[in-house]
Structures are given as structure tokens and as C-alpha cells.
Amino acid sequence: MEKIGYARVSTDEQNLDLQIRALEEAGCTQIFRDHGVSGCHAHRPGLDDALGHLGVGSKLVVWRLDRLGRSLINLINLLDELGRRNIRFCSLTENIDTSYAGGKLVFHMMAVLAEFERSLISERTRAGIAAARARGQHIGRPFSLSQDEFNEAKRLISEDGMRVDDVAERYNVHSQTIRRLLRQNAAGINLADRRLIARPLKI
Numbered sequence: 667m668e669k670i671g672y673a674r675v676s677t678d679e680q681n682l683d684l685q686i687r688a689l690e691e692a693g694c695t696q697i698f699r700d701h702g703v704s705g706c707h708a709h710r711p712g713l714d715d716a717l718g719h720l721g722v723g724s725k726l727v728v729w730r731l732d733r734l735g736r737s738l739i740n741l742i743n744l745l746d747e748l749g750r751r752n753i754r755f756c757s758l759t760e761n762i763d764t765s766y767a768g769g770k771l772v773f774h775m776m777a778v779l780a781e782f783e784r785s786l787i788s789e790r791t792r793a794g795i796a797a798a799r800a801r802g803q804h805i806g807r808p809f810s811l812s813q814d815e816f817n818e819a820k821r822l823i824s825e826d827g828m829r830v831d832d833v834a835e836r837y838n839v840h841s842q843t844i845r846r847l848l849r850q851n852a853a854g855i856n857l858a859d860r861r862l863i864a865r866p867l868k869i
Contacts, residue, residue: 667754667765668724670717671697676704685729688758694729706735717796724767725754742776749773810839816847823848 672693673685682699689697700712713734720726726748728734734757735741748755749764754811757774763769779847811819813836816835822828822836834841 668721669694669717669727669756670720670724671727672699672701672713672734673697673729674700674710674712677702685733688729689727692756692758693747709823720751720753722749722752723754725756727756727758730759731755731757731762733790738776742773744771745776793848810843811837811847816851 669692671686671689673682673689675682675685686697698716698719700710703710716726719724725796731741735744745755753841753848754763754765756765756769760772762772764773771819772802817867819833820835822833830844831841834844835842
């Protein structure tokens with residue numbers, strides 16, 4: 667079984683030697699590395715190269731689980747992808763090896779915890795939205811223009827004859843945003859009352 671190692675440190679000042687030595691002792695024939703890259707990023711040059719090199723029946727080896735990623739959800743997603751590709755995984759420090767039943771059990775326990783974390787995040791998000799709506803705050807994509815800005819933009823176009831693209835550039839928005847707001851206004855939508863373009867309060 668081919669063993670491919672992956673090592674990472676998050677700052678340029680840190681040293682990879684400890685991880686490299688442990689991976690070599692574990693029998694890794696190739697070691698891919700990321701130097702000065704945070705584990706919060708799902709895509710990293712060294713990790714992407716390692717994943718691209720792994721074939722069916724091979725094994726990805728890391729010195730410690732947090733070298734692969736800092737988020738439990740991202741870790742589970744990555745390990746699940748490896749499993750679908752029939753690639754094994756091993757973390758030396760935690761003694762997790764999905765080649766064996768014990769390692770698979772640990773992985774499934776981690777998956778349950780990740781699902782619990784997803785549920786907590788979803789529940790907190792729903793509670794935050796409900797609380798914000800109860801306070802009369804806007805929920806959704808941030809608005810691009812205030813009511814006063816829209817009124818001025820409309821005047822510049824209808825009375826001064828400015829091009830929509832020029833008005834959009836002045837307010838640092840896309841021209842389609844201006845056109846959409848003009849269509850809504852022409853359709854009789856009360857922009858101020860429905861707060862379609864008023865700036866939202868932060869949740």
C-alpha cells in the first residue's frame with residue numbers, strides 16, 4: 667500500500683522537520699507540504715497536490731489530525747471523500763487508521779459529532795434570524811443603495827440624462843442594480859416602506 671504524507675505549519679516561522687521525520691518513519695514514500703498556510707482553508711496547494719496524487723488503495727498519512735484541518739466538519743467531509751475513493755487515512759498522533767475497524771469506529775464517531783455541530787450552527791442561525799426579524803431588522807443580502815441615494819440616482823438619469831452605467835459607477839454598484847431598482851420603482855413598489863434599498867441594521 668502506497669503511503670502519501672501531508673505536513674503543514676501555519677506560519678513561516680514554524681518548522682516542518684518533526685512532522686517530516688514522523689511521516690518518513692511511518693513509511694511515506696512521498697510527502698506533500700504547506701508552509702505558512704492556515705488549516706482553516708479547505709483548499710491548500712500542498713494538500714490539493716497530495717489528494718491529486720492519491721490512488722485507489724493508497725493511504726494519506728498526517729502527523730496530527732489538526733494538520734489536515736481545523737474544522738471538524740471539513741475534516742469529516744475530506745475523510746468521507748477519501749473513503750468514497752477507496753483511500754485509507756492515518757493520523758499518527760491520535761492513532762487513527764481507517765484500514766482497521768477501530769479507526770473506522772473513531773471516524774464514525776467524529777461524523778456524528780460533526781453532524782451535531784452542523785445542527786447547532788443551523789439552530790443558532792435560525793434563532794438569530796428570528797430575533798432579528800422580531801426587532802424589525804432586515805434579513806438577507808446587504809442593500810446597495812439608501813433611499814436618498816436611489817432618489818438622487820433616479821433624478822440624475824431622468825432629469826440630467828446621465829447614463830445608467832455612469833450613475834452606477836458613481837455609487838459603486840453594478841448597472842443591473844440601478845436598472846432593477848428603477849423597474850421596481852416603476853412598478854409602484856414603495857421602496858422606503860418595504861425597505862428594498864434602505865441600508866440594513868447589523869444582526
